[in-house]
Amino acid sequence: MELIVFVIASAMVLAGALGVVLRSNPVHAALSLVLTLFGIAVHFVALGAHFLAAVQVIVYAGAIVVLFLFVLMLLGIDKSEDLSIEPFPIQRPLAIVIGAGLAGLVIAAAVRARDALPEGTPLESGGDSNIKQLAQNLFSDYVFAFEFTSVLLIVAVAGTVMLTRKEKKGGES
Amino acid sequence: MHTALLAADPLLDTDDWWWQVLAIVAGKVLAIFVIGLVGTMFMVWFERKIVSGMQNRVGPNKAGPFGLLQTLADGTKLFFKEDLLPDKADKWVFRLSPFLAFVPAFLLWSVIPLGGDFTNGNDGTVEMFGYETRVQLVDLPIGILLVLALSSIGVYGIMLAGWASGSKYPLLGSVRASAQMISYEAALGLSLAAVLLMSGTLSTAGIVQGQDGFLNWNVVATGFIPFVVFLIAMTAELNRPPFDLVEAEQELVGGFNTEYSSIRFALFFLAEFMNVITMSAIMVTLFFGGPQPLKLGDLQLGGIVEDGNIFAWAGPLSGTIWVVLKTLAFLYAYVWFRATLPRLRYDQLMDFGWKLLIPIALGWFLVLAALEMVRDRYDGWEPLAVTVVISLVVLGIAYGLFSLALGVARRTREKEGAAY
Structure with a gap:
């Protein structure tokens, strides 16, 4: 059963990821991203991380991709993109190099981490243990990182508001 | 693996996988499906009847007794109509989006406690054919987060329906819908946080179990404000009047579902009304103790009324009766809103959500958190009173600072000559 869930969820993740890269219609690409996120949420549930799965769906699928779609609709750039014109020539070779490097890093990390946990480590499961552990980590061990992240977000929001604010001084409406 | 995927019901903890366990689960799924569909059918009738009553009309009265079967007739008609696919539509997304609206609406039923014995500190399990189980499909450890997750998936249905139609008005409707639902989700989450703070658990059965007795009902325990915020935000999430800008027929023809016909339209319609029922039930679960009885003191009346529970005569069904009654009260309130309140303007909607509901919910949450801190640390009333002050x-x-800031913002806006 474990294997079946893993295979299906992985297929979802991979199909979604390929869709994000290969679909030329931005809205379809965004929907493929949702598929990937759902696949990851299924993986989380299978690993016993219910809370992470819920947050994955609420935050990423429920808010961030919805915002992507919202902007796509608002700007009306839902037509398929013409890929023959390249505005930034070094982009593609650079993307290949960085993508390969990143894939290598992730694979290396996975291979190294495989033996980090002894086999059959029991999962903390049942009840709210999941959430309590997360809260303990976030609000005691990593509280500064957590708070700095929130400050960063506030700064980003305030900055965006400042940058996009139009000062209207009479004349044009 | 079993613990990870299936720690949702005492029924599934048994090691002997017997056909009875499977049969009970299948039976529950079937029951939820039937209750969902039939409930939706009667909800539409209920709404039409009450609105017509409030407007001095008769309402549906031809099909079946009191017009009860009107919805069935309408549904059958929709099913046999021609299924149109607009030329400019994005065919794949156009076909997908009704299901994105409909499936979450159904899945929501799975976490709602629809009954069970929660009186006198019982944990809500009942005996079914010799197995201990809950009167709800699953009791996930993250129960209430599933509600938030599913309601955020529901946004996709409406949003993509409008976009995929390839037409102006549906697109406008869906842009409005997504902005509105994202905005009010924040207020919804914050008022929910107040409930979770008092309950200390995310499981819906756990939340119900904590609300033993009227004073422990979250509507009282969290001090009423989160309930009001939740009710308003939920109405906006459901796109019900007065927040139905998504389908404002005077402005947008029919909103996001203009281009839909036949069974696809029926699915949207069904999802919308089913969401009203499920969300009312969730509100009952969160704030009004779900299957917990409203106790009339310690009243005892020889087997009929026990411990103040006036439905004690129904035995194990008394919880279900309470859930249904409380949910009906909310359904009536929703219909009442629709019959009486005029629609908000778009800027009013955004102002109300961002500048009023979210600050109130957040502020109240902070106050509650401070009170909880004090209650944990000291066992007296005096520190509590100090904290309250x-x-x-x-x-x-x-509040003063906030209204000052709002005033400054308004003056600046007026000086700069805002559009509205």
């Missing part, structure tokens, strides 16, 4: 003062100062 301090909290109120802080709240007052915060």
Whole structure:
């Protein structure tokens, strides 16, 4: 059963990821991203991380991709993109190099981490243990990182508001 | 693996996988499916009847007794109509989006406690054919987060329906819908946080179990404000009047579902009304104790009324009766809103959500958190009173600062000659 869930969820993740890269219609690409996120949420549930799965769906699928779609609709750039014109020539070779490097890093990390946990480590499961552990980590061990992240977000929001604010001084409406 | 995927019901903890366990689960799924569909059918009738009553009309009265079967007739008609696919539509997304609206609406039923014995500190399990189980499909450890997750998936249905139609008005409707639902989700989450703070658990059965007795009902325990915020935000999430800008027929023809016909339209319609029922039930679960009885003191009346529970005669079904009654009260309230309140303007909607509901929900959450801290640390009333005073003062100062800021913003806007 474990294997079946893993295979299906992985297929979802991979199909979604390929869709994000290969679909030329931005809205379809965004929907493929949702598929990937759902696949990851299924993986989380299978690993016993219910809370992470819920947050994955609420935050990423429920808010961030919805915002992507919202902007796509608002700007009306839902037509398929013409890929023959390249505005930034070094982009593609650079993307290949960085993508390969990143894939290598992730694979290396996975291979190294495989033996980090002894086999059959029991999962903390049942009840709210999941959430309590997360809260303990976030609000005691990593509280500064957590708070700095929130400050960063506030700064980003305030900055965006400042940058996009139009000062209207009479004349044009 | 079993513990990870299936720690949702005492029924599934048994090691002997017997056909009875499977049969009970299948039976529950079937029951939820049937209750969902039939409930939706009667909800539409209920709404039409009450609105017509409030407007001095008769309402549906031809099909079946009191017009009860009107919805069935309408549904059958929709099913046999021609299924149109607009030329400019994005065919794949156009076909997908009704299901994105409909499936979450159904899945929501799975976490709602629809009954069970929660009286006198029982944990809500009942005996079914010799197995201990709950009167709800699953009791996930993250129960209430599933509700938030599913309601955020529901946004996709409406949003993509409008976009995929390839036409102006549906697109406008869906842009409005997504902005509105994202905005009010924040207020919804914050008022929910107040409930979770008092309950200390995310499981819906756990939340119900904590609300033993009227004073422990979250509507009282969290001090009413989160309930009001939740009710308003939920109405906006459901796109019900007065927040139905998504399908404002005077402005947008029919909103996001203009281009839909036949069974696809029926699915949207069904999802919308089913969401009203499920969300009312969730509100009952969160704030009004779900299957917990409203106790009339310690009244005893020989087997009919026990411990103040006036439905004690129904035995194990008394919880279900309570859930249905409380949910009906909310359904009536929703219909009442629709019959009486005029629709908000778009800027009013955004102002109300961002500048009123979210600050109130957040401020109230902070006050509650401070009170909980004190209650944990000291066992007396005096520190509590001190905290109340301090909290109120802080709240007052915060409110003053906030309204000052709003005033400044308004003056600046007027000086700059805002559009509206």
